[in-house]
Amino acid sequence: MKLINRDTDYAVRALVYMARSPQQVCSAKALVDELRMPRAFSRRLLQVLSREGILKSSKGKGGGFRFRKLPAKIKLKDLVEIFQRDFKETRCIFKKKICPDIRTCPLRHKIQGIEKKVVDELAAVSIADLS
Amino acid sequence: MKLINRDTDYAVRALVYMARSPQQVCSAKALVDELRMPRAFSRRLLQVLSREGILKSSKGKGGGFRFRKLPAKIKLKDLVEIFQRDFKETRCIFKKKICPDIRTCPLRHKIQGIEKKVVDELAAVSIADLS
DNA sequence: CAATAAGATACAATAATAGTATCATTAAAG
DNA sequence: CTTTAATGATACTATTATTGTATCTTATTG
Numbered sequence: 001m002k003l004i005n006r007d008t009d010y011a012v013r014a015l016v017y018m019a020r021s022p023q024q025v026c027s028a029k030a031l032v033d034e035l036r037m038p039r040a041f042s043r044r045l046l047q048v049l050s051r052e053g054i055l056k057s058s059k060g061k062g063g064g065f066r067f068r069k070l071p072a073k074i075k076l077k078d079l080v081e082i083f084q085r086d087f088k089e090t091r092c093i094f095k096k097k098i099c100p101d102i103r104t105c106p107l108r109h110k111i112q113g114i115e116k117k118v119v120d121e122l123a124a125v126s127i128a129d130l131s
Numbered sequence: 132m133k134l135i136n137r138d139t140d141y142a143v144r145a146l147v148y149m150a151r152s153p154q155q156v157c158s159a160k161a162l163v164d165e166l167r168m169p170r171a172f173s174r175r176l177l178q179v180l181s182r183e184g185i186l187k188s189s190k191g192k193g194g195g196f197r198f199r200k201l202p203a204k205i206k207l208k209d210l211v212e213i214f215q216r217d218f219k220e221t222r223c224i225f226k227k228k229i230c231p232d233i234r235t236c237p238l239r240h241k242i243q244g245i246e247k248k249v250v251d252e253l254a255a256v257s258i259a260d261l262s
Numbered sequence: 263c264a265a266t267a268a269g270a271t272a273c274a275a276t277a278a279t280a281g282t283a284t285c286a287t288t289a290a291a292g
Numbered sequence: 293c294t295t296t297a298a299t300g301a302t303a304c305t306a307t308t309a310t311t312g313t314a315t316c317t318t319a320t321t322g
Contacts, residue, residue, distance in 0.1 A: 001134075001246050002217050006311070012238050027267065040313045047269065060320025061266045076241070086133050086309095106261045107143050110207070114252045115132050121245045130237045137280070158298065171282050178300065191289025192297045217278090 003118065004076075007083035010037060010045055012076070012130065015054070019071040019131040027064035052082050072128035080122055134249065135207075138214035141168060141176055143207070143261065146185070150202040150262040158195035183213050203259035211253055 004012075013035055018026045031042040046065050050057045056068040080087050135143075144166055149157045162173040177196050181188045187199040211218050 001249065003242055003246060003249075009238070016238075029267085038312070041311090043268080044312095050268085057268060058320080059266090059268045059318075062321065063267050063319085065268085107140070107147075110256050110261070111134055114249060115134060117252070118132065118134075118245060118249060121248070125241050130241070160298085169281070172280090174299080175281095181299085188299060189289085190287070190297095190299045192295095193290065194288085194298045196299085 003122075004080060005084055007045065007048075008076075008079050010035075010041070011049060011079050011083060012127070014042075014045060015049075015071065015074060015079075015127045016130050018065075018067065019127055025058070025062075025064040025066050030064070048082065054078070054082075070128075071131060072126050074127040075123050076125045077119060077122040134253075135211060136215055138176065138179075139207075139210050141166075141172070142180060142210050142214060143258070145173075145176060146180075146202065146205060146210075146258045147261050149196075149198065150258055156189070156193075156195040156197050161195070179213065185209070185213075201259070202262060203257050205258045206254050207256045208250060208253040 014026075014031055014037075017031070017035060023030075026046075028039070028042045028046055031037050031046070032039045035042075037045070046055065046057070049055045050065060054067075054069055054074055055065040057063070057065050145157075145162055145168075148162070148166060154161075157177075159170070159173045159177050162168045162177070163170050166173075168176070177186065177188070180186045181196060185198075185200055185205055186196040188194070188196050
């Protein structure tokens, strides 16, 4: 069903790894070594987490990434929102063509109810819960 | 979030249309006219529903498709299973590489729990409910 | 200033989805 | 028995999304 994609999946693993680790700082290289991620990928992943306020970075020798938010405050929902563009809105596939009004469409109504529940579930799980 | 894709979406609309219609038989052409579907698409859609046992078909002049199963017995889950190949199993993205065992992975465990709930929700909605 | 690490961004390869076209077969109507 | 209206089967192209990689710049430490 693919609720989560590769990026989210790797992000969770990286963050769980960091939460478990006694070290405060984690470099992109550490993920390559410890989680066997492709190097280019590990770089990109950590950069995004940093830009989005999950981690904070320090450059230069001995630098790397550390948590900005507490693991207990980082929810699966946050990560899915960052890494899955399709997550935020339920677009109507039919646009103007068939669907007269998304608000009155019974299918949309049901589907959105289900999606709402999924979001609530994802919001209830944190990195700390997985560590 | 895209729980359902285009094919499922169109299929639901076609079936709801048929369930509402006083006519017993519906041709591919009727969907083109009534739901403004692309012709080639309407053809393919009805053929699949027929092959999968949702509809039955009759060839030749005056032919078309009619329900084989009662609308109340056709669940969203059935349609999603037919039209979305990704639906059935949660594959582990990491295969042999990182993930030591999918059964002990806490992320997978949580995700599968959520997916289970989605399936239950989809199994609770029928075409008749939407008509 | 040399080495290490992140910042930013651009590119290429692959896979999934969306959309179309064609020829064969069947059945009813005249 | 020919015409017409319908489905059966299948193959193909185009578009979009995902996945994976590379490169050059900037900052920090020793």
